[in-house]
Amino acid sequence: MEGSVSLGKGAADAPFYLPQSDECSVFEAAFANALPVLLKGPTGCGKTRFVAHMAAKLGRKLYTVACHDDLSAADLIGRYLLKGGETVWVDGPLTRAVREGAICYLDEVVEARKDVTVVLHPLTDDRRTLPIDRTSEELAAVPGFMLVASYNPGYQNILKTLKPSTRQRFISLEFDFPAPELEVEIVAEESGLDQARVKNLVRLAGKLRALKGQDLEEGVSTRLVVYAATLIAQGMSVERAILAAMIEPLSDDEDVKRGLQDLVTAVFG
Numbered sequence: 001m002e003g004s005v006s007l008g009k010g011a012a013d014a015p016f017y018l019p020q021s022d023e024c025s026v027f028e029a030a031f032a033n034a035l036p037v038l039l040k041g042p043t044g045c046g047k048t049r050f051v052a053h054m055a056a057k058l059g060r061k062l063y064t065v066a067c068h069d070d071l072s073a074a075d076l077i078g079r080y081l082l083k084g085g086e087t088v089w090v091d092g093p094l095t096r097a098v099r100e101g102a103i104c105y106l107d108e109v110v111e112a113r114k115d116v117t118v119v120l121h122p123l124t125d126d127r128r129t130l131p132i133d134r135t136s137e138e139l140a141a142v143p144g145f146m147l148v149a150s151y152n153p154g155y156q157n158i159l160k161t162l163k164p165s166t167r168q169r170f171i172s173l174e175f176d177f178p179a180p181e182l183e184v185e186i187v188a189e190e191s192g193l194d195q196a197r198v199k200n201l202v203r204l205a206g207k208l209r210a211l212k213g214q215d216l217e218e219g220v221s222t223r224l225v226v227y228a229a230t231l232i233a234q235g236m237s238v239e240r241a242i243l244a245a246m247i248e249p250l251s252d253d254e255d256v257k258r259g260l261q262d263l264v265t266a267v268f269g
Contacts, residue, residue, distance in 0.1 A: 017046065017053035018186050023173050027054050030171055031146050036124045038167065039150040041175030044221020046186075047150045050175070051105045060144055061102035063093040067112040073119045076106075077132055089135055098123070098130045101144030109149040110162055117166050123147050124169035154212075177222055180206060186222060191229035201225050201232075201242075204267045208246065208260065215256050220246050238268060 030037050031054075039047045048064070055062035065076065076094035080087050097104035109116070122129045128141040149170065151162065178186060183202045188195045202225060209219030228245035232238055247260050 014053045014056035015049060016186075016189055017049050018178070018182055018189075020175075020178055020182060023050065023175075024054065024057075026171070026173060028058070031058055031060075034128065034141075034143075034146070036147040036149070036170045038162075038170035038172045039148065039175060040153050040172055041150075042154055042177065042221070043152050043218060044223035045175050045177050046222060047175050048105070048107055051103070051148055051150075055103045055105075058103075060146070061097075061100060062105060063097045063102055064105045064107060065093055067106055067108045067110075067116070069111060069113070071112040071116060073113070073115040076116060077119060077130070078134075080134065094119075095130060095132065095139065097147075098139050098141045098145050101142035103146045103148060106147075106149040108151055110151045117163070120147065120149075120166070121169065177205075177209065177219070183222060183225070187225050187229050190226045191233050193229040193233040197232065198229055200267055201228055201246075204242070204246065204264060207263055207267065208250070211260075215259060216250055218250070220250060224249055239264070 027037060027050075029035075039050070041047055051064070052062060065071070074092070076092045078090050078092040078095050081090050082088075091099065094104050096102065106112070106116075106120075119130070122131065123141065123145075124147060128145070130139040130141070131137070132139065153161070177183065180202050183205070184195050184198050187193070187198045187202060191198070205220045205222075205225050208216070212219040224245050228241045231241035231245060236244075242264055243261075247257055247264070250260065251257055
C-alpha cells in the first residue's frame with residue numbers, strides 16, 4: 001500500500017521546525033476541534049516538516065502519502081490481496097489512520113486521481129466517516145483522527161487544482177519561504193554550517209526566487225539551500241555545492257544555467 005508511517009513521541013522528540021507565524025497554534029486548534037487542514041505553498045518551503053513536527057508534538061501517529069497521477073482511492077482505502085493462498089483485506093493508510101485515530105497527510109493531493117477527493121468528503125464534514133464499499137463498512141473516525149492535505153497553488157495548472165467544493169471543506173494555512181533571518185537559522189540548524197556562511201546562500205536563494213515566472217518555473221526551495229549548506233559543511237567548495245544543489249535542480253537549459261551562475265558570481269564575488 002501507498003504511504004509511510006511515523007510515530008509521534010511528544011514535543012521533545014519533534015523534528016526541528018521554526019514557526020513563521022501562528023501556524024502551530026492554528027493547527028493545534030484544528031486538531032482539538034477535529035477540523036481538516038489544507039496547507040498551501042511552494043515546493044520545499046516546509047509543509048511536510050511542519051506536519052511531522054505537529055504530529056510528534058501532539059503525540060499522534062502520522063501516515064504520509066505522497067500523491068501522484070496513479071494514486072487511486074483504493075490505494076488509500078485498501079484492497080483485497082492474496083496472502084498464503086487466501087484472499088484477505090488489507091487496509092490502506094487512510095483507513096488505518098481512521099481506525100487508529102492517527103493523522104493522515106496527503107502531500108500534493110491534487111496530483112492524485114479524481115476519485116480520491118470523493119472519498120475524502122465524508123471525512124471532512126460532521127459525519128467524519130469513511131465508507132468502504134468492498135467490505136460494506138462505514139467507519140467512524142476514532143477520536144484523534146485528523147486529515148491534512150497540501151498542494152502548491154502556484155505550480156498547478158487549470159487541470160490540476162482543487163475544486164472550490166473540496167477546498168471549502170478544509171481550514172487553510174498558507175506557507176511561503178521563510179523570511180531571510182528565519183531561513184538562515186533553519187539552514188544553519190539543519191546543515192551544521194555556521195550562520196555567517198549561510199547568509200550568502202539565503203541571499204542567493206532570494207535572488208533565484210525572484211526569477212520565478214521568468215527564466216524559472218519554480219524558485220529554489222529551502223530544502224535545496226539546506227542541501228547546499230550541508231555539502232559545504234562537509235568540505236565541498238561553495239561553487240560546486242551551489243551548482244549541484246541550487247543550479248542544476250532548477251533547470252536543464254544551458255543558457256539559463258549560465259545566467260544563474262552569473263548571479264552566483266555577483267552574490268559571492
